[in-house]
Amino acid sequence: MKHCSIELADETLWLLAGKAIYWPARKMLLVADIHFGKATAFRSLGVPVPHGTTNENLQALSHLLEGYACEEIVFLGDFLHARAARAPATLAAMQAWRARHPGLRLTLVRGNHDLHAGDPPASLGITMVDEPHRMGPFALCHHPELETDGYVLAGHVHPVFHLRAARETLRLPCFLLGPRRAMLPSFGAFTGGHAVKPAPDEAVFVVADTAIFRVPGQGPDTVECLVPSIKNQ
Known part of the structure; x- marks a missing residue:
């Protein structure tokens, strides 16, 4: 799987x-806004949305685990969409997915949906923490606007970017990197x-x-203070 290797806060991270995000030094994956059970919650309200999004999310996680040596996944909030997601x-x-990865550490930084949905079942073996969750130079959060020490890695916004060429427009998930924070795209298959x-x-x-690539002409021409090294792989 292709990725961009960048330097943030003197640490190498891979945008996947x-x-x-993969943090090679920690053998860690960072995932934001997976929203398990969102489709189930919508169907409970009578909205006819597709089935299968939970398995799609789990297959996407498994695909990442096959491609990157990983000892821990940190979910940056909104793991379960709502209480109705507990179907x-x-x-x-x-x-069943957890049983296939018994040695994998899982950590959830509680987000706004987690506060309403409640913590996941204890049988999933997920360590629960509140934001900001400090790891090295980073503050792992759900809300990107949180004022805290450390470089913020967060979700919540589900950022997408409109690429325009002549009369054509593409709406694509994106990572948004600034001087003090980075926002991850939503990982979930049914999140908008x-x-x-x-x-x-x-x-x-x-x-x-x-594929993943930096949008040319967006942001400063040189961003040494932000991403002094960018390599497409």
Whole structure:
């Protein structure tokens, strides 16, 4: 899977086309806004939305684990979408996936949906923490606007960026990197997105299928203080 290797806060991180961040030094994946059970919650309200999004999310996680040596996944909030997400089929699929990865550490930084949905079942073996969760130079959060020490890695916004060429427009998930924070795209298969308008000092990396690339002309020409090294791999 292709990725962009960048330097943030003197640490090497990989922005993945799989809409996650890999921290090689920690063998860690960072995933934002997976929203397990969102489709189930919508169907409970009578909205006819597709089935299968839970398995799609779990397969996407498994695909990342196959591609990157990983000892821990940190979910940056909104793990369960709502209390209605606790349908037996949803929980059974999650439990079966967990049983296939018994040695993998899982940590959840509580987000706004988690406060309403409640903590995941204890049988999933997820360590629960509140934001900001400090790890090295980073503050792992759900809300990107949180004022805290450390470089913020967060979700919540579900950022997407509109790429325009002549009369054509593409709406793509993106990573948004600024001087003090980075926002991850939503990982979930059924989550939607919010179009962002980057500030002059923010760089944008968009995800298109299995590729990720920086949007040219967006942000400063040189961003040594932000991403002094960018390598497409």
